[in-house]
Amino acid sequence: MSILVDKFENAVLRTEKERNKKRDPARLSISSLGKCVRQLTYRALGHRERGMDGRSALTLAVGTAMHTYLRRAFKKRFRRSKTVRIEGFPKEIETSVVVGGHKIEGHIDGKVWIGGKAYLLELKTMSDWAYRDFVRYDVLDYSYVIQTLAYMEGTGLHTAIVIGVNKNTGEMKEFFIDFEASKKTWLDRKAFLDRHIQSPDLATAPKEYGPDDKSMKLPWQCGYCPFVLECWADRKPKEESRNKFILTS
Numbered sequence: 001m002s003i004l005v006d007k008f009e010n011a012v013l014r015t016e017k018e019r020n021k022k023r024d025p026a027r028l029s030i031s032s033l034g035k036c037v038r039q040l041t042y043r044a045l046g047h048r049e050r051g052m053d054g055r056s057a058l059t060l061a062v063g064t065a066m067h068t069y070l071r072r073a074f075k076k077r078f079r080r081s082k083t084v085r086i087e088g089f090p091k092e093i094e095t096s097v098v099v100g101g102h103k104i105e106g107h108i109d110g111k112v113w114i115g116g117k118a119y120l121l122e123l124k125t126m127s128d129w130a131y132r133d134f135v136r137y138d139v140l141d142y143s144y145v146i147q148t149l150a151y152m153e154g155t156g157l158h159t160a161i162v163i164g165v166n167k168n169t170g171e172m173k174e175f176f177i178d179f180e181a182s183k184k185t186w187l188d189r190k191a192f193l194d195r196h197i198q199s200p201d202l203a204t205a206p207k208e209y210g211p212d213d214k215s216m217k218l219p220w221q222c223g224y225c226p227f228v229l230e231c232w233a234d235r236k237p238k239e240e241s242r243n244k245f246i247l248t249s
């Protein structure tokens, strides 16, 4: 039983909704280019998103607040550095790429010059499990890779430093992306998006994620997708626990 928590969670949810009120839900941004193309299609067509709960809203708000804090701390640490020069603080640097005939916009965390060489800087706050995989496999999540490559095309910067930060423990790890070495990944993704974003159509938009055939459980990408119920409606998805779905037919 709770006397205050339910009301408090609702208040958090309302605050987050208020904060995002001006955001156009149908607008695609560079940060969404690595996400499931069917999710982007639902978005582009203006479909209604599944409502978020208070806990998810709070988790998102914590990530946003931590990101703001990290940018401030970064600026403070390096603004007078003799060896590292920074640009993009406090105001993020805007950029854009053309995908599927549309200008898709976004903003990078900053530019950093070390020894005269320019790098694109991205700060990514991560959950415990995402950070654990990032460290264990030394691999950045695919959607972050695509987002960063799009920023690199937009800005013309050819090396990126992505700093992953564990939201719970404060641990940090650097990851480097070389545009030339990863160019094929970006061009393949762009060609794929070109085909589907130009004229968004649910009849042809593929599901990039799906259940494990044996367990019928949907992966986390679907669990956190705002269109999961609509997308899998014919397989009757059931929420087993928060953001974890299993198909029942």
Ligand code: SF4
Pocket (backbone or CB within 6 Å): 036, 037, 038, 039, 206, 207, 208, 209, 210, 221, 222, 223, 225, 226, 227, 228, 229, 231, 232
């Ligand atoms: S539920 Fe999964 S497959 Fe469907 S749009 Fe969302 S991420 Fe893509």
